[in-house]
Amino acid sequence: MxxxxxxxxxxxxxxxxxxxxxxxxxxxxxxxxxxxxxxxxxxxxxxxxxxxxxxxxxxxxxxxxxxxxxxxxxxxxxxxxxxxxxxxxxxxxxxxxxxxxxxxxxxxxxxxVVETYLGGxxxxxxxxxxxxxxxxxxxxxxxxxxxxxxxxxxxxxxxxxxxxxxxxxxxxxxxxxxxxxxxxxxxxxxxxxxxxxxxxxxxxxxxxxxxxxxxGRIKPSKSLQDSMAAMLQGNPEFIMIDDQKVVYERILDYVTGCISENKKGVFIVKGGPGTGKSVLAINLLVQLIQNDYFAMYVTKNSAPRDVYATKLKGTMKKKSIDNLFKGSGSFHAADKNEFDVLIVDEAHRLNEKSGLFNNLGENQVKELINSAKFSVFFIDEAQRVTLKDIGSVDFIKKYASELDVNVFEGELASQFRCDGSDGYIAWLDDVLGIRETANNNDLGMEYDIRIFDSPNELRKIIKEKNAINNKARIVAGYCWEWISEGKNNRDVHDINIEEHDFSISWNLGNDIWAIAEESVDEAGCIHTCQGLEFDFVGVIIGDDLRFENGKVVTDYTKRAKTDQSIKGIKKWMKEDPVAATKAVDAIIRNTYRTLMTRGQKGCYVYCTDNELAKYFKSRLRKVYKERAETKNLLIAEHSEEYKFK
Incomplete structure (x- = not known):
């Protein structure tokens, strides 16, 4: 444009x-x-x-x-x-x-990198x-x-x-x-x-x-998962620009300085969805390995690690892959400074305890800092989506201080997802009630967001988009029980919306959901898509997010009983209802913010709550009212109410 x-x-x-x-x-x-x-x-x-x-x-x-x-x-x-x-x-x-x-x-x-005066x-x-x-x-x-x-x-x-x-x-x-x-x-x-x-x-x-x-025809965007093998072979798959490049060079400089001087260091990188955190993390991993440092990539969420490992099959030995990518719960038994550098992606998802029963270790943040001479934490606090998520900037600083570790900070602002639209992210935060922004009725760019009146229409367009290059998926809020768990049968459907004769199973787990072609017929959840991206994402919003009395509200009681994200909320509600309500409200809003920012090119939405759908449409109607005469790309043709008059 x-x-x-x-x-x-x-x-x-x-x-x-x-x-x-x-x-x-x-x-x-x-x-x-x-x-x-x-x-x-x-x-x-x-x-x-x-x-x-x-x-x-x-x-x-x-x-x-x-x-x-x-x-x-x-x-x-x-x-x-x-x-x-x-x-x-x-x-x-x-x-x-x-x-x-x-x-x-x-x-x-x-x-x-140079230094100059910007804004005084x-x-x-x-x-x-x-x-x-x-x-x-x-x-x-x-x-x-x-x-x-x-x-x-x-x-x-x-x-x-x-x-x-x-x-x-x-x-x-x-x-x-x-x-x-x-x-x-x-x-x-x-x-x-x-x-x-x-x-x-x-x-x-x-x-x-x-x-x-x-x-001119725009070449399909590169995805990190598809470029992983080439990057680890030293090929520059992504050009780092502006704040990305500055933060990258600062981290490399601090790693060299701290380790050569036998000092521990922590670097905190803040950035919203689509600001290139994971691309920067993998570029750092590659360069540090080339510089002969013992470096690892760490995430709490297994989904991105599983995808990366699958993409690397045939290019590296399994043991080498396992030594590059680790879960955040594997460092409670590590020795002090056992690793040169730990690169912690999605640091907002870190937990306090580790292990299957949450009974191992003291604190994952503290353990990661202790285990490495230098640790890098990539974080977006607005993507904490479970009650167990403890990762925050203040928390990292707290434990770094306790361990007498120097802390450095950087921030990423450049937008690479959602068609590069900072406006869409700000608009979404405003619409979901996460924060008030100046983007009341502005997407910034022509990001393809549509509100569908039928989940069947949403599924239809996602399957059409997926047929292009296997980069479109359906995701949903965790408002339906996972009855298909362990059955590996797509005929057993978890998500049922009877008024539309619609049903679909949660991701079965027998394949890597994000890249298996058959998984377009399954719905992913926050746990299987966070840290990953697609060209197009279809989001089913359940009854845990509704529009009532003129505002967007959350309702944790509509979450599935099998959802571990809010485990312990009932007890917390009895002990401290104000704090518990605030925490679970943020989790639900953050969950949908994360789901609705997985698409690089477009996001398609179906809401089980009709009033919420009407609200979303009204917000989009204001955005596109002046443009509707010449461009109707963002209007779902089946929805009469969505069409501009």
């Missing part, structure tokens, strides 16, 4: 006539639905400088300019694109615009050349039109407020590799930037280059 596109002549006129802000604001409101004119005006100076760059007689005025192109499957945007032809082939120059005034070299981290505070961030190159690489990776046409991409960075210095840190040899891939231009180097553009853009955009970039 592009916010603004015009011939260069039109762009120059819009800047000269001081209407560029209004045009950007109007299109931004139409396509995304959330911004302010003050935010748009912050771009005004950069766009004025770009108009000065493009006022060159040799830059063709019928070349195209595009502003704010959203990179597919991410939440990232390219600042400025200039598209044209050199007489033989099509080209697009990608310009990363920065208003930075100063930069400091970071000598300790990899050659992509000094931050570590990626070098502009690396950022421009990584964005161009992502476009080439995802967009088949760019690769096959081909459309040649040429990234660069323009720091128009940055004064040239003697021995300038921004051009230090430390960053030479990336500057060669994406040259950097500073204040006073406008002519050099013009020459860079004119090298590729000699004629106008006669072949609709911008439109082809925007509308």
């Amino acid at each position: 592009i916010i603004y596109e015009a011939q260069i002549s039109e762009f120059l006129d819009d800047v000269s006539n001081e209407v560029i802000v209004d045009r950007l604001y109007n299109v931004y409101q139409e396509k995304i639905g959330r911004t302010s004119k003050s935010e748009i005006r912050s771009w005004d100076h950069s766009l004025q400088r770009m108009s000065n760059v493009l006022r060159d007689r040799d830059i063709p005025k019928d070349a195209k300019a595009a502003i704010e192109f959203k990179i597919p499957n991410t939440g990232k945007r390219v600042d400025f694109i200039i598209a044209g032809n050199d007489g033989k082939t099509d080209h697009a120059v990608i310009v990363e615009l920065k208003q930075w005034e100063t930069v400091e070299k970071n000598n300790r981290l990899d050659a992509v 505070t000094k931050h570590l961030t990626t070098h502009p050349s690396y950022q421009a190159w990584s964005y161009a690489s992502l476009i080439e990776d995802f967009n088949e039109e760019v690769r096959t046409a081909p459309i040649h991409l040429h990234p660069c960075a323009y720091l128009h407020n940055y004064f040239i210095l003697e021995n300038d840190p921004i051009l230090d040899e430390h960053y030479a590799e990336h500057i060669e891939k994406a040259p950097i231009f500073r204040k006073g180097e406008m002519e050099q930037l013009r020459q860079f553009i004119k090298k590729y853009i000699k004629y106008g955009d006669k072949n609709d280059i911008i439109a082809r970039i925007e509308n």
Whole structure:
């Protein structure tokens, strides 16, 4: 998606006539639905400088300019694109615009990280050349039109407020590799930037280059589980960008520093669903192993470990696989500092006790910290989904302090799931009543979310999507008893919705549910899908989440008796009803938040409570009311009530 596109002549006129802000604001409101004119005006100076760059007689005025192109499957945007032809082939120059005034070299981290002031505070961030190159690489990776046409991409960075210095840190040899891939231009180097553009853009955009970039066929997203084997063989399957790359390099630096100085360390990585926590964790595992550290990947939930192990069969010995991936309950008997590095994914799912009967060890957080010279915890506290889940930032800090361990922190914000839409995550949190956000009626992007009136229609579309590449699954809230457990028979159905003549079994357990093709005919639950992702997910919301008296409410009594997530809640309700009610309410909301963020491209929902379905539809109706005339993609055709009038 592009916010603004015009011939260069039109762009120059819009800047000269001081209407560029209004045009950007109007299109931004139409396509995304959330911004302010003050935010748009912050771009005004950069766009004025770009108009000065493009006022060159040799830059063709019928070349195209595009502003704010959203990179597919991410939440990232390219600042400025200039598209044209050199007489033989099509080209697009990608310009990363920065208003930075100063930069400091970071000598300790990899050659992509610099320090600069953002919002008045000094931050570590990626070098502009690396950022421009990584964005161009992502476009080439995802967009088949760019690769096959081909459309040649040429990234660069323009720091128009940055004064040239003697021995300038921004051009230090430390960053030479990336500057060669994406040259950097500073204040006073406008002519050099013009020459860079004119090298590729000699004629106008006669072949609709911008439109082809925007509308080109998007290659299916890579999934972590499918890329696991290649990653462990050292192949860079995922390009890390912005905060991902900064956190990755910081962790590697602290691991090296702490272990060489014989000091223990803990690094806490906070990030919501789809922010690349697991991809970062596996990249760390690979690099640490290559650096000859004794490292392991740890999760409480067995589902991702089982999927990864299955994907690695035939590429590694079973013993080697088992030594890479461990459950969080296997460290209570470990010696102090037995491992160099433990990478703990889904740390919010850690329990206090270990073992089948929860009678082993003292505390999993404490045991993990004790067992490793350096431990990394990836955490999203809003994904705690059982009463036993104790993983929290404060809890990790508490035990690190008790063990006299240094604590470092980082945060991931970039969105890679849900079509890269930060807006969808915020909108979902608001709709589910988890937290109030500014996204009352805004998805941010065109993420494919639909509310179905029939579970049969939901199952039908999931099976259609799954036929493409086996990456669509049905999941449900744990509101139906697991009567098929141990029977391995899909004819024994657990989830029955009689008014729709619908029934389906819970996942049987005889296959790896997330990747076995037959499991599209089964329903997964929170325990079989957390930590994994699909292209499309169908979510059946049970009676534990309803809409009453104008708000979304939870009801733990509608949970199945076989659900271990809230085991002990009745006793806790008697002892401390206020605390127990708050805890179980959060678990139910977090469960559906997690289920509804498993899909990279779309989420389809059926609610057993009709009022909740109506509420979801009303929230979506407000989002898409203005767009309904031109795009009806998110409307379930069977639902008359959902259609916009």
